[in-house]
Amino acid sequence: MWRRVTSLSPVISTSKPTSLDQAALGFKIWRSSFSTETPTLVKDGPTSFKERNLFITFVLGGPGSGKGTQCQKIVETFGFKHLSAGELLRREIESNSEQWSQMLNTIKEGRIVPSEVTVKLIQQEMESSDSNKFLIDGFPRTEENRIAFEKFTGLEPNVVLFFDCPEEEMVKRVLNRNEGRVDDNIDTVKKRLKVFEILNLPVIDYYSKRGKLHKINAVGTEDEIFEKVRPIFSACAGK
Ligand SMILES: Nc1ncnc2c1ncn2[C@@H]1O[C@H](COP(=O)(O)OP(=O)(O)OP(=O)(O)O)[C@@H](O)[C@H]1O
Ligand SMILES: O=c1ccn([C@@H]2O[C@H](COP(=O)(O)O)[C@@H](O)[C@H]2O)c(=O)[nH]1
Numbered sequence: 001m002w003r004r005v006t007s008l009s010p011v012i013s014t015s016k017p018t019s020l021d022q023a024a025l026g027f028k029i030w031r032s033s034f035s036t037e038t039p040t041l042v043k044d045g046p047t048s049f050k051e052r053n054l055f056i057t058f059v060l061g062g063p064g065s066g067k068g069t070q071c072q073k074i075v076e077t078f079g080f081k082h083l084s085a086g087e088l089l090r091r092e093i094e095s096n097s098e099q100w101s102q103m104l105n106t107i108k109e110g111r112i113v114p115s116e117v118t119v120k121l122i123q124q125e126m127e128s129s130d131s132n133k134f135l136i137d138g139f140p141r142t143e144e145n146r147i148a149f150e151k152f153t154g155l156e157p158n159v160v161l162f163f164d165c166p167e168e169e170m171v172k173r174v175l176n177r178n179e180g181r182v183d184d185n186i187d188t189v190k191k192r193l194k195v196f197e198i199l200n201l202p203v204i205d206y207y208s209k210r211g212k213l214h215k216i217n218a219v220g221t222e223d224e225i226f227e228k229v230r231p232i233f234s235a236c237a238g239k
């Protein structure tokens with residue numbers, strides 16, 4: 001069922017922390033081209049998601065902490081659908097979508113794309129998937145992202161994973177990654193680490209206070225780390 005609603009812009013323009021925080025970091029702010037007057041057609045997500053009884057896991061951690069690597073293992077073992085927010089944005093850029101150049105610049109500078117863009121992409125993927133178990137990797141990046149997701153999907157995560165990794169190790173992994181990402185260079189990595197500390201740690205803290213956070217020491221081999229992840233899902237999946 002489709003209904004007419006206003007865009008996500010009111011949430012974006014009235015929630016100040018992200019804009020202020022990004023400005024404090026010395027970044028130019030991406031002013032959204034969505035107008036608060038512009039009605040956007042969105043699927044009636046909240047109702048249909050609630051009916052599906054979804055199991056949502058947010059996967060958080062700094063750049064190169066191993067989120068994508070561990071998600072792959074969780075998918076193989078427990079059959080989740082993996083949605084990487086960064087990957088969805090990179091796909092949008094490659095498909096030359098309307099705002100591709102703004103997205104590319106934002107990612108090159110290690111800044112955060114407006115919630116309305118990211119939430120919409122995640123929501124579309126969830127709606128078109130048959131799965132009822134999602135790993136949402138690299139999202140929410142900010143308190144504003146978190147609030148926008150809750151508001152527009154009506155969902156909250158069941159579990160939040162935080163891969164805790166020393167900065168030095170994260171930098172080493174990112175610079176060795178060799179996947180041709182525009183943000184895998186020392187200058188952007190430094191900015192991403194700063195953005196992680198200022199904008200993402202408060203989200204992690206929020207879920208910790210609500211008893212949803214599983215903090216995992218992300219130093220060790222990929223298999224060693226997965227052995228710390230496994231019991232979190234075994235408990236609900238019976239594996
Ligand atoms: N435990 C590990 N030890 C050593 N290298 C690892 C480990 N886990 C992942 N890596 C490697 O580090 C790099 C970054 O891992 P990955 O892409 O999973 O991180 P990420 O958290 O998804 O990063 P980003 O936020 O930048 O997408 C990859 O090249 C991956 O193969
Ligand atoms: O919710 C999100 C997720 C990502 N971004 C931007 O993409 C890059 C890369 O993300 P990875 O998770 O490391 O693949 C990130 O640095 C941000 O610039 C975003 O804006 N919002």
Ligand SMILES: [Mg+2]
Nearest residue numbers: 067068084086
């Ligand atoms: Mg990743």
